[in-house]
Amino acid sequence: MALRRRASHIEVLRRRGEWGLYFRIDGTLYRDRSATPQAALDAMKEFSAAAGFQAGSAAGPSAGRATIEIDDLAHQAIVRSRPGAEAAQLTVKLIDPIGFPKRLDDLGMSTEVTDLLRSA
Secondary structure, eight states: OTTTTTOSEEEEEEETTEEEEEEEETTEEEEOTTSOHHHHHHHHHHHHHHTTOOTTOOSSOEEEEEEEEETTEEEEEEEEEEOOSSSOEEEEEEEOTTTSSOOGGGTTOOHHHHHHHHHO
8 A cells, every 4th residue: 555655664653642554655744544553563563573673672773674575576675663752663664676776877977977887
C-alpha cells in the first residue's frame, strides 16, 4: 500500500497512547487510518526481524537493511529503530529499485566529467 501511495518512508509510532502506521509522502507524514494498532505492531515486528534486529534487545538506536519483495520486484529498505517520546519507533526508508541509483547521464554533469568517470 505504501508504494502505491508513492511513500518514501513507513513509520510505526506510538502517539497519544496508541500505536499507528504512518506513510511519509512528499515530506508530509500521513497516518494510515485503516491500520489497527495491532497491525502497526505486527509491521514493526516483521520489519525488525527482516533487518536482523535482536528480539527483546535494548531500546537503543538500531539500523539495518532488508530486502522486501513487492509485486515480484525486490525493494531494498533501510530500517531504523530509535527511542521515542512514548515508546520505541521504527522508520523504514523504501528505495525505488528502478529509479535508484540514477544513471550517470541523469546526474546533470558535463559530458567531459561523465566520460572521465566512465574511463576511471
